[in-house]
Amino acid sequence: MFGLIGHSTSFDDAKQKAMDLGYDHIAKGDLDVWCSAPPQLVEHVNVVSAIGKKIEGAYIDSCFVPEMLGRFKTARRKVLNAMELAQKKGINITALGGFTSIIFENFNLLQNKQVRNTTLDWERFTTGNTHTAWVICRQLELNAPLIGINPKKATVAVVGATGDIGSAVCRWLVERTGVKEVLLVARQQQPLIELQNSLNGGKILPMEEALPLADVVIWVASLPKNLEIDTSNLHKPCLMIDGGYPKNLNEKFNGLGIHVLKGGIVEFFADIGWNMMELAAMEKPQRQMFACFAEAMLLEFEECHTNFSWGRNNITLEKMDFIGEASLRHGFSVLGLKPNLQVAIA
Amino acid sequence: MPTLESSGVAEISDLASKADCLPDFTTDQYKDAYSRINAIVIEGEKEAHDNYVAIGGLMPDKADELKKLAVMELRHMKGFTACGKNLGVVADMDFAQKFFAPLHGNFQKALKEEKLTTCFLIQAILIEAFAISAYHVYIRVADPFAKKITEGVVKDEYLHLNYGQEWLKANLGTCKEELFKANKENLPLIKSMLDQVADDAESLQMDKEELMEEFMIAYQDSLLEMGLDSREIARMALAAIV
Numbered sequence: 001m002f003g004l005i006g007h008s009t010s011f012d013d014a015k016q017k018a019m020d021l022g023y024d025h026i027a028k029g030d031l032d033v034w035c036s037a038p039p040q041l042v043e044h045v046n047v048v049s050a051i052g053k054k055i056e057g058a059y060i061d062s063c064f065v066p067e068m069l070g071r072f073k074t075a076r077r078k079v080l081n082a083m084e085l086a087q088k089k090g091i092n093i094t095a096l097g098g099f100t101s102i103i104f105e106n107f108n109l110l111q112n113k114q115v116r117n118t119t120l121d122w123e124r125f126t127t128g129n130t131h132t133a134w135v136i137c138r139q140l141e142l143n144a145p146l147i148g149i150n151p152k153k154a155t156v157a158v159v160g161a162t163g164d165i166g167s168a169v170c171r172w173l174v175e176r177t178g179v180k181e182v183l184l185v186a187r188q189q190q191p192l193i194e195l196q197n198s199l200n201g202g203k204i205l206p207m208e209e210a211l212p213l214a215d216v217v218i219w220v221a222s223l224p225k226n227l228e229i230d231t232s233n234l235h236k237p238c239l240m241i242d243g244g245y246p247k248n249l250n251e252k253f254n255g256l257g258i259h260v261l262k263g264g265i266v267e268f269f270a271d272i273g274w275n276m277m278e279l280a281a282m283e284k285p286q287r288q289m290f291a292c293f294a295e296a297m298l299l300e301f302e303e304c305h306t307n308f309s310w311g312r313n314n315i316t317l318e319k320m321d322f323i324g325e326a327s328l329r330h331g332f333s334v335l336g337l338k339p340n341l342q343v344a345i346a
Numbered sequence: 347m348p349t350l351e352s353s354g355v356a357e358i359s360d361l362a363s364k365a366d367c368l369p370d371f372t373t374d375q376y377k378d379a380y381s382r383i384n385a386i387v388i389e390g391e392k393e394a395h396d397n398y399v400a401i402g403g404l405m406p407d408k409a410d411e412l413k414k415l416a417v418m419e420l421r422h423m424k425g426f427t428a429c430g431k432n433l434g435v436v437a438d439m440d441f442a443q444k445f446f447a448p449l450h451g452n453f454q455k456a457l458k459e460e461k462l463t464t465c466f467l468i469q470a471i472l473i474e475a476f477a478i479s480a481y482h483v484y485i486r487v488a489d490p491f492a493k494k495i496t497e498g499v500v501k502d503e504y505l506h507l508n509y510g511q512e513w514l515k516a517n518l519g520t521c522k523e524e525l526f527k528a529n530k531e532n533l534p535l536i537k538s539m540l541d542q543v544a545d546d547a548e549s550l551q552m553d554k555e556e557l558m559e560e561f562m563i564a565y566q567d568s569l570l571e572m573g574l575d576s577r578e579i580a581r582m583a584l585a586a587i588v
Contacts, residue, residue, distance in 0.1 A: 022577045025584035036558035038566050040576070077559060116482050116560075117504075 002057040002300035003086045003094030004293045005039075007064040007078075009246060009281060014065045026063070035074045037063040039082040041089060045274045047297060050331030055300045059276045060085055062100060066246070069099070072107065079103045084115040087124055092305045094125050095296035098245060101127040105164075105312070122307050126299065128292020129309040131327060132264040133168035134320040135291040136243045138334045139261060140216055141177055146337055147237045147259050149215045157183040157214035159207060160221030162191035165243065165264075168315035169218055174201050175317060183210040186221070218263065219244045223252070234258060261337055264291045269331035288335065298326045369551045371433055371489045379549035381438045384430040386543065389442035390477060391423035393450060394506070397469040400457050404465070415506050422499045429492040445542065449473070449535050456528070463514065463521040464528040470510020471568055472536055478503045479560030480552070487551040507568060515572045522574075526582065533585040536561065562586070 008014030011031060018027035026037050043059040062082035068074045079100050086094040096104055103109070104127075113120050144151050156173055160166040161184040173179045182202040186192050192204045211217060212233040220243040229252065236257030242249035243263030254260045268287045277285035292309075299308055308323070309315065369376055395416045402412035430437050449468060456464035481500040485493055514521060540561070544554040562583065569579045 023580045025580050025586070028584075032555065035555045036562060038559060038563040073553060074555065077556060081559070081563065 001089075001091050002055060002296040003060060003089070003091035004057065004097055004276070004296060005060045005062055005079075005082045005086060005094055005100050006097040006276060006293070007062050007066075007099065009066065009098075011065045011067045014063075017061075031065075031067060034063055034065060035068060035071065039063055039078070039085045041085060043274055043276055045272060047268075047272055048270075049301050049329075050269050051329060053301050053330065055297065057297065057300070058086075058089060058091060059274065060094075061276075064099065064103075066099060075099075075103050076107050076109060076112070079107075079109060080112055080115050080120070083120055083125060084118045087118055087120060092124060093296050093299045093308075095128040095292045096125060097128070097290055097293055101129070101292070102245065122310065123305070124307070125310075126292075126295055126307050127164070127309045128290070128295035129164045130168070130315045130319050131266075131295035131298065131309070131323045132243065132291040133165045133172065133315055134324040134327070135266055135334045136165070136169055136218060136220070136241055136263045137172040137177065137320075138324070139241055139263060139336070140173070140218065140239070142334065143259075143261055143337050144216055144239050147239060149237060149239060151177050151179055151216075154179050154215040155181045155183065155213050156216040156218060157185055157205075157207075157210040158218045158220065159185045159210075160219065160244070161202075162186040162188065162195050163220055164309075164312045164315065166218075166220040167195055167313050168320065169220065169243075170195065170199055170202060171315075171317060172320060174199050179216075183214060185210050214238065216241065219249060220263075222246070223248060227252070229253070231255060231258060259337055262335055265289070265335040266291050266294045266327065266332040267335060268294075269333070291334075294327065294332055295323060298323060298330060298332075301330045302326050368487060368489075369549075375549055377433060377435050379546035380430065380433060380435045382441050382546050383543065383550060384426060384435060385437035385439050385442035386445055387426045387477075387480075388423050388430070388437055389439060389446055390473065391419045391426060393446055394469060394473060394477075395419040395423070397453060397465070397473075398506075401462070401465050401469065404457070404460055404462055411509070415509060418502050418506075422502065425495040425499060429489075429495055432491045433489065445539060449532065449539070452532055452535070461524060461528075463517070463524040464532075466510040466513055467525060467528045468532055470506055471514070471565070472532055474503050474507040474510070475564035475568060476536055476539070476561055478507065478564045479557060482560050483552045483556050484550070507564070511568050511571050518573050529582045530585045533582070537586045 008017055014034065015027050021042060023040065026034065039060055039062045041058055041060050045057050045059070046054065047057060048054050060082050062078045064075060064078035068078065082100070140156070141151055144154060156179050158166050158170050161170050170182050170184065173182050184192055184195060184202045184204045185207050196202050196204055211229060215235050216239045218241045222244045231253060238258045240249055240253050240258060240260045241263040242260055247262055250260050265288055267284065271286040277289050282288040295309065299305065308319070398412045398416035398419065402409035405412070453465060453468045456468065478500060481496050481503065485496050488496055514525065540554060540557055547554060547557060566579055569582065
């Protein structure tokens with residue numbers, strides 16, 4: 001069985017969803033009630049892959065909402081309790097969705113292995129970052145040509161280059177896609193230098209200098225709310241792949257010649273009988289999902305019960321190949337620019 | 347999932363180490379709060395002993411098993427008494443008796459009316475889940491001596507919760523309505539007991555929010571094990587907040 005740990009995108013959405021599911025006591029509660037609410041296994045689902053492999057899964061809502069980010073202890077408990085529930089339910093491989101993996105990583109939850117009577121077995125969890133990184137790279141390779149950008153001649157800025165996903169994306173772009181140049185953007189210098197050395201390429205630049213040079217910008221860092229960028233300086237056309245969480249690039253950039261694509265999203269070839277992707281505001285919630293969730297499904301399809309994506313900077317090109325091949329074989333495709341846009345360009 | 351420092355996350359990650367420091371067990375404020383919390387635990391274990399013996403009176407064929415559970419509670423009581431002494435704290439037993447009075451009253455009433463379902467729900471489920479959750483939270487911030495004692499106790503309390511849970515599970519077909527009614531009358535008492543000790547618990551670095559969450563996890567798990575579905579559990583949990 002595979003598992004997905006997710007959460008609502010806001011407190012208001014969470015209350016509405018809880019009401020729809022019949023969890024009135026949580027729905028009617030204020031934020032304090034939500035802070036004390038246990039994680040809920042809200043949905044079981046059966047999935048059959050494109051090659052006929054059948055698996056079973058469960059969706060766990062951690063009852064975390066982004067409004068809790070300011071409460072360190074609460075956020076930590078939400079993640080650990082949801083993980084404990086997944087393990088208690090005997091789920092083989094569970095993806096940490098949304099803020100779950102961010103909290104796990106930033107709060108260093110590796111040191112919290114013991115949750116009540118349960119010793120968390122990290123082998124049962126994956127951040128899903130390998131699949132996310134592969135999907136973002138494929139989104140670039142498939143969509144840039146649609147708006148007249150040749151990937152091999154493109155300058156690509158990766159904002160958040162030193163993160164787990166960012167560094168994997170940079171490696172792929174240099175060694176597999178063979179882009180003209182990768183611009184490495186991140187807040188801290190030392191990891192940037194280390195990344196540059198390991199890549200044998202790439203140019204370190206501050207964001208304001210990198211953006212005007214880029215044909216493609218891959219965002220794998222969450223944007224500060226007050227970030228202002230002068231769009232008149234950007235290349236036209238420019239492909240922006242929004243691989244951060246939450247996805248909030250659209251409102252900042254979408255305009256003539258600048259094409260924003262939701263990054264790290266995949267579409268399954270058939271409808272999945274679940275309700276939970278509506279929470280994540282997917283356009284086709286029966287088929288589309290975060291690539292990290294799909295990674296748990298893929299690992300279950302492949303009976304590869306291990307923490308495939310774990311820790312920082314452990315994503316290799318070989319692992320990306322493995323998960324990418326599995327992704328295609330079992331019926332996933334990466335989200336592309338909207339067909340009507342493609343027609344308009346053609 | 348995409349991970350990189352969103353500014354909100356980055357700011358608070360620094361709090362992680364600060365939040366994990368143990369309290370100073372020697373301050374007057376700590377000891378004052380401990381005098382009430384420790385008393386509640388001692389009184390709780392004593393009443394648990396009495397309650398299991400009393401339930402045994404209604405189930406003669408199970409009286410021996412229940413007596414065994416009761417004896418464990420007395421051992422816990424002694425352990426927690428030692429925890430107070432170790433810190434040089436005198437437990438405020440008057441406070442603790444008043445603290446338990448409403449729940450104690452409801453248990454005695456159910457006992458007189460021979461309502462086994464209500465008795466089990468109050469003692470084996472609500473009180474045990476309350477104890478388990480509080481002990482789990484306490485273990486994370488306890489002094490080394492009390493930590494060791496509490497770790498031993500919490501294992502036993504699961505046995506007690508399990509005992510009541512199994513009985514209710516076996517009798518769920520006939521006891522559901524009484525279970526809902528007993529929950530409605532007694533779950534709010536647990537909530538108000540928690541509210542009453544929130545400040546003292548805070549002095550011991552036990553968050554009210556965390557206590558409530560741990561309780562709801564233990565309670566929800568137990569109700570699920572009994573065979574109630576998630577909507578029924580949601581309906582029961584509602585009593586905690588209205």
